[in-house]
Amino acid sequence: MDLGSLTDPAEAAEVLKAKFPMISDMIDLDSGRQFVEQSSSRASTVKCNTYHFGTAVLLGDAAHSTGGASGQGCNSALQDSASLADILEQTGGHVAPALLEYSQARVPEGHALLDLSLGPKEGAGPIQRVLYGLATLRDFIFGRLKIGEPSLQVELTTTLTPFTELRRKRDFFFGEFPPQSAFDDAISSVIAREPSP
Numbered sequence: 001m002d003l004g005s006l007t008d009p010a011e012a013a014e015v016l017k018a019k020f021p022m023i024s025d026m027i028d029l030d031s032g033r034q035f036v037e038q039s040s041s042r043a044s045t046v047k048c049n050t051y052h053f054g055t056a057v058l059l060g061d062a063a064h065s066t067g068g069a070s071g072q073g074c075n076s077a078l079q080d081s082a083s084l085a086d087i088l089e090q091t092g093g094h095v096a097p098a099l100l101e102y103s104q105a106r107v108p109e110g111h112a113l114l115d116l117s118l119g120p121k122e123g124a125g126p127i128q129r130v131l132y133g134l135a136t137l138r139d140f141i142f143g144r145l146k147i148g149e150p151s152l153q154v155e156l157t158t159t160l161t162p163f164t165e166l167r168r169k170r171d172f173f174f175g176e177f178p179p180q181s182a183f184d185d186a187i188s189s190v191i192a193r194e195p196s197p
Contacts, residue, residue, distance in 0.1 A: 009033035047114060049186040051106055052099035054194055057084065064110025066117045072156055076113055076163075080106055100191065108183045112167035116152060120173050132173035 003019075006012040013032030017024035045065050051058045060077025084102045091098040115121075120129050139151040150158075155166055168177050 003035075006036055009036050012036050045114065045118075047111060048107065050103045050190045051080075051110070052103050053190065055095055055099070057099060057102070059084065063106070064114060066113050072113055072117070072163075075157075076110070079109070100187070103187050104180070104184055107187065108178075108180060109163045111183075112163035112177065115167050115174055115177070116156070116163060116170070120175075124173065124175065128173050132170075135173070 003012075003015065006015060009029055009032035011032070012035045013027055013029055016031065016035060017027045020027065048058060048063055051063045059080040061073055063080065064076065066073050066076060083105055084098070087101045087105070088095075088098045091101070120132050124132075136152065139149060140153075142148045143151040143154055152166065152170075155161055156163075164177065167174065171177060
């Protein structure tokens with residue numbers, strides 16, 4: 001049964017009890033009502049211009065959702081954490097300059113990873129999209145045979161190559177990746193709106 005098609009709260013409660021027997025004693029008519037009143041949703045992606053505001057900091061999926069295809073959610077969160085810790089240590093614990101440097105270092109990485117996870121966007125021409133698909137297939141097959149470049153997935157999961165570098169290698173398919181100055185300008189425009197301490 002498709003859970004999304006349920007409209008009757010009593011029926012929803014019974015179906016939920018059957019699907020989740022370990023918590024069935026907690027599922028009642030009110031649970032069924034709440035379930036059927038929920039509207040379906042779609043996942044969305046937000047690209048942050050900065051990973052800090054004042055003294056608040058974003059890391060991992062809160063800063064950059066990666067989609068499931070790349071398998072880099074946990075890895076990128078750990079990289080964010082390590083980067084922030086290293087920068088805080090280098091700045092002697094001075095928070096404001098450390099957070100700015102953190103955003104400048106990690107925002108491009110998050111944008112690059114998202115691009116790599118989603119593939120070429122609608123703005124890419126159909127030929128570029130087809131060629132990207134063929135290149136991905138080629139790299140997968142040849143990578144299995146240890147011929148040529150490793151596939152993107154192998155590079156993402158087995159190397160410490162920055163995501164920005166991997167993304168820039170694919171500019172032909174995606175379009176030109178912004179330079180660091182573009183990210184710095186976007187971060188600066190957000191910081192300019194920060195309230196004074």
